[in-house]
Amino acid sequence: MMFVRLDQADSVVVAICALDGGAVVESVTTIERIPSGHKVATQAIAANEPVLKYAQIIGYATRDIQPGEHVHTHNLAFRNTDMAYEYATDLRPAPQAVQPDTFMGFRRSSGRAGTRNYLAIVTSVNCSATAARLIADHFTPQVLAPYPNVDGVVAYVHGTGCGMADSGDGFEALQRVMWGYAKHPNHAGVLMLGLGCEMNQIDWLLDAYGLEQGPTFKAMNIQNVAGLRHTVEVGVAKVHDMLAIANQARRSKCPVSELMVALQCGGSDAWSGVTANPALGYACDLLVAQGATGVLAETPEIYGAEHLLTRRATDRSTGETLIERIRWWEDYTTRNHGSMDNNPSPGNKQGGLTTILEKSLGAAAKGGTTPLTGVYKYAEPITTSGFTFMDSPGYDPASVTGQIAGGCTLVCFTTGRGSAFGSKPAPTLKIATNSEMARRMAEDMDVDAGDILTKGVTVEEKGRQIYDLLLQVASGTATKSEAQGLGDYEFVPWQIGAVM
The missing domain is CATH 3.40.50 (Rossmann fold)
Structure with a gap:
């Protein structure tokens, strides 16, 4: 297979490998070279029309786009989101846990359970x-x-x-x-x-x-x-x-319900929203089914996908708290002469991502499918279990610092371009979105989710693998970032406001 169609409503598909001009994609022939992970138009798209991926708007055509044409930064533009939000309209229960799972953790005098000492x-x-x-x-x-x-x-x-x-x-x-x-x-x-x-x-x-x-x-x-x-x-x-x-201190048996996992991504590519992020989302659902907590963050990297999260909010107040954070970021970037679309990095774009809307739709998949139970300020203590959200910048070290301060005892970090990130005191487990990078950076990647594309592994199977490995790490197994000594320099509190 040469391409992936993510939804029948999409006006683009994603090339699994580099395609030369003349390649047949569905019933369309490519008219130019399409890099791996990049988008191909499968229908005519008129100037100013929305382009759809994941059945969602990822941007607007800056000119007429022909079927078979490469869709990227040269012909696709970002616009600020303007949506009518729905609240608590997509509440799906967590999958039923067959039995209560445990890990070997450190029981503290506060009653909380740690994964490291x-x-x-x-x-x-x-x-x-x-x-x-x-x-x-x-x-x-x-x-x-x-x-x-x-x-x-x-x-x-x-x-x-x-x-x-x-x-x-x-x-x-x-x-x-x-x-x-x-x-x-x-x-x-x-x-x-x-x-x-x-x-x-x-x-x-x-x-x-x-x-x-x-x-x-x-x-x-x-x-x-x-x-x-x-x-x-x-x-x-x-x-x-x-x-x-x-x-x-000695490790003892603790219920998985006491785990709090930071859901992170960095160096994203087009495969992040197809392989690693949905697999991590399934692992998050498994954690929630055990009564544990998953914490999504990086507010600029859910921009354009926040309407999907408000539908999952347990009540209107929770959803409106998320939108208040979105509005704060719109104001923050405007007064600092920036744009919400400044977030995709050059590496993200080389990997096939074009706008923050496209990046966010893939990033939000890390949060799985269960209800959104709470929205928190940066570094605020997380007090609800289940799937939650913490406001933070999209800069990985600053975001993870806030999640750990909020109580996260493990970090799951997906990456497509590659990352050497690690953290203390909560260890980081890194998940590769594609097998080529996983092989190239084998000393840094704990999980290869690229086999979802190359070997037919299901998202659910990979999510279960991630979940099982998280319990091993919580019990003391070292991640690859820990083995290399990472984490001493990744403590970066978010600096907000004037320096005087």
């Missing part, structure tokens, strides 16, 4: 970043050898925390990130480290969220300790004190 150094400001790195660097594999149940010591450093307003979106988002990492179930202990004079005061965070210092939760400022060197010495001692306690 790290010690964390959480910085309040960039000014304490070097101190945090130096403290973490002390804990080499040799130093940690007597503590086999501790997965590592991680410094979460970032480039903000001062030069910002002490209220508003930016400040509140950063405080939520810090709180989320400080209380994350994949952390056995936390050291919070600041400079002392920054706008993002640690004491304010402790007061706002009711955090109390104890044997496995400590805080300090460089200015109070009297300088960098002394801070590093004191910090090393504090973390050393936590190691023996953290090492006492």
Whole structure:
């Protein structure tokens, strides 16, 4: 087979392999070369008419397009969405779970279950970043050898925390990130480290969220300790004190209902919405059937597909909360002289994607088919189970940082162009959309979903494979990104607002 038709209503099909001019696609003959993953018009499309893929509008023809012509950035344009939204009109129950599944996790005193056992150094400001790195660097594999149940010591450093307003979106988002990492179930202990004079005061965070210092939760400022060197010495001692306690943690049987999985994609291509994303969506449905939680994010990457999600919202209020976030992003991009269509990257376009509408329709498939139970601000604690959504940018490190802060203990990451992403404390499982890239980047990809195209594997079979592997990873099996040490530099809180 040379092409894929995704819906009978579509005006385009997708080339599975590169097609030369003269190739027969359905009853149409190509009139030029069509790259692999790119779209072929199967009917005449007049200028300004919508182009349909997934039975949805992905853009508008900028000129007349002939049958057999390549449809891409040269003849397809983006327009802002303008839809009449429906709410709670497409509520499908999760598939019935045959039996309750379990994983081997770390039961915390809070009652939550973790999938990893790290010690964390959480910085309040960039000014304490070097101190945090130096403290973490002390804990080499040799130093940690007597503590086999501790997965590592991680410094979460970032480039903000001062030069910002002490209220508003930016400040509140950063405080939520810090709180989320400080209380994350994949952390056995936390050291919070600041400079002392920054706008993002640690004491304010402790007061706002009711955090109390104890044997496995400590805080300090460089200015109070009297300088960098002394801070590093004191910090090393504090973390050393936590190691023996953290090492006492043991894995025990936990219900899958306690898992929270971040649903992510990066380096997408035309196959993302055909193979890996629908397969991950099926895995999400299986998780929801167990009472677990899937968290979709990247608001710019559901733009043009949000009407499909509002139909799945459990009630009107949930759906309207999602649309409020969409309107915020339209205003945000406008006042910064951008466009919602700035999101598709050059790599996305080389892989066959043309507009953000097309990209979003494929990206939304990661969320499966079950009802949308909640919509959350960036890094806000996720409190509902089932399929949920978190507002975030489409920049993978910033988006995943918010999802982990919200409570995600695992990350599932689909990619078509290839990615070397990894995360801590929640490990990232990477899923390739096509087999060629999966072979080329075999050391980075955990799952090859390309065999849905090449070998006839069903989306459901691949989704089950992803689900089963998630339970293995939750129980301690290392992902390929973990094996390569990724995750120390992917902590990127979303910086919103003016730097002053």
